[in-house]
Amino acid sequence: MNKNTLTQKQTKQETMFGTYEFPSYEEIMEAYAKEFANYILPKGDTIFGFWMQTLADLEFLDLELQGLTDKYTIDPVNRVVKFKGDEEFIRLRVAHLEKVKGKTTLYTDLVDKFGDTNAYAFHNLYPYKGKFYPRVVRTLINTFRLNHNSLLLDPFNGSGTATHEASLMGIKSVGIDVTPMGIVLSALKNDLLFIEEKKLNFTANELQNILETIENKKWRHAEPTIHKLMLAIYFDTVDAFVRTSRYNRKGKVGLFIEKLSYIKNCYKKTMEIKEKYGLKFEPARIIEGDILELKNMTELAEKFDACITSPPYYFSIDYVGKDKIAYDYLGADMKKIESKYLGMKNNGQIKGNYSGMPLRVAMYYEDLKESIKNIFWSLKPGGKLAIIIGDSTVNGKKIPTTLMTKKFCEEVGFKFEKLIFNPLLGARNRAIRGESVIICHKPDGV
Numbered sequence: 001m002n003k004n005t006l007t008q009k010q011t012k013q014e015t016m017f018g019t020y021e022f023p024s025y026e027e028i029m030e031a032y033a034k035e036f037a038n039y040i041l042p043k044g045d046t047i048f049g050f051w052m053q054t055l056a057d058l059e060f061l062d063l064e065l066q067g068l069t070d071k072y073t074i075d076p077v078n079r080v081v082k083f084k085g086d087e088e089f090i091r092l093r094v095a096h097l098e099k100v101k102g103k104t105t106l107y108t109d110l111v112d113k114f115g116d117t118n119a120y121a122f123h124n125l126y127p128y129k130g131k132f133y134p135r136v137v138r139t140l141i142n143t144f145r146l147n148h149n150s151l152l153l154d155p156f157n158g159s160g161t162a163t164h165e166a167s168l169m170g171i172k173s174v175g176i177d178v179t180p181m182g183i184v185l186s187a188l189k190n191d192l193l194f195i196e197e198k199k200l201n202f203t204a205n206e207l208q209n210i211l212e213t214i215e216n217k218k219w220r221h222a223e224p225t226i227h228k229l230m231l232a233i234y235f236d237t238v239d240a241f242v243r244t245s246r247y248n249r250k251g252k253v254g255l256f257i258e259k260l261s262y263i264k265n266c267y268k269k270t271m272e273i274k275e276k277y278g279l280k281f282e283p284a285r286i287i288e289g290d291i292l293e294l295k296n297m298t299e300l301a302e303k304f305d306a307c308i309t310s311p312p313y314y315f316s317i318d319y320v321g322k323d324k325i326a327y328d329y330l331g332a333d334m335k336k337i338e339s340k341y342l343g344m345k346n347n348g349q350i351k352g353n354y355s356g357m358p359l360r361v362a363m364y365y366e367d368l369k370e371s372i373k374n375i376f377w378s379l380k381p382g383g384k385l386a387i388i389i390g391d392s393t394v395n396g397k398k399i400p401t402t403l404m405t406k407k408f409c410e411e412v413g414f415k416f417e418k419l420i421f422n423p424l425l426g427a428r429n430r431a432i433r434g435e436s437v438i439i440c441h442k443p444d445g446v
């Protein structure tokens, strides 16, 4: 590298070896681009994000550009896009581009600020099994052309990724889940976007007292958001100590304080982005309920413009058991919660033909089909559906849940549009190799 190209804007940085002058990141990239001509930087002003790695990412980009632009071409070799459309709007919305017409996108800002492509805003508030990638939700919201007049549904809302992402994008949504812990988390992610910053300020002493009060089961706080937030941080702290001895030196109080400080930091960064782009967040409505009883909420008939959801993967994930610490603390009956789970309630009367499938799998499929029927009922004519689903392995045998889901969608009246397979790279759970996004719509005039 030519040293002379790195002389301007050098920054003094402290390192473990002392204080040195270092070139800025931009300077290094500029120098690399000169040296390696076509290889390092994409050639163009509308360029792929570095996080675009897989063929699925390319398909997702293609999908969202259909929703965001009037016309576009993608050049995957040079990692650039050309388009016609509202560049300001695209810059605020797009999830796979780093720059649009030379200017950084809002999503790039989120990734840079939070140092992660998914754990931005409050998405990383608490570990929840089987969480969505927020980027996929953002992509689908773009694909479906949702705007501030639209209403989105996630009837398996879990920890509230879909509702949180919709709120960040200024889109109204309703999230339903049967799991109390999921309800607490999705409500929290939602409420934290609208709380005053000062309400999150506590001294170390106050936090130590709060921790003790929680441990003595006497914790109450007039502000429901703070009440729930402290409990969630407490459960997360206890869980960390159960799983590893890594935090022993820090101690419970230390970790508790650190976790609140992480949330405060997320708040600050999220509000900076809000301010910078003049965003208007939309609150979500969070409902504790069972998708199989959706039709009891008559006001939800033909109410939604789109549904983005992910049903529980057939017994691959123990959603309730994961939160045992929380349920033990709250005195909740885990068996009762589990009994409301998809595939657990059916009394063994199987209507469909699932030849050769174990009864439990058939029961799950019956409920899955019923859920899809209820989603169909809740969508407006022309409404869009994206189901994210994976195939599980039962007794060493893969069960074709993706195929069955597509079949159920068509049987209840949806028009199938597209399937994208998204590999889960490095997934620990080998039973789930990847997941598929099934996209359909409810035909007009039904």
Ligand SMILES: C[S@@+](CC[C@H](N)C(=O)[O-])C[C@H]1O[C@@H](n2cnc3c(N)ncnc32)[C@H](O)[C@@H]1O
Pocket (backbone or CB within 6 Å): 128, 129, 130, 131, 132, 155, 156, 157, 158, 159, 160, 161, 162, 176, 177, 178, 179, 182, 289, 290, 291, 292, 309, 310, 311, 312, 313, 319, 340, 341, 342
């Ligand atoms: C794959 S997870 C969804 C995770 C979610 N997308 C997120 O990002 O956190 C499936 C969810 O379905 C919920 N669930 C299972 N049976 C249900 C039912 N009958 N009605 C509503 N939700 C149910 C589970 O509690 C679980 O949270």
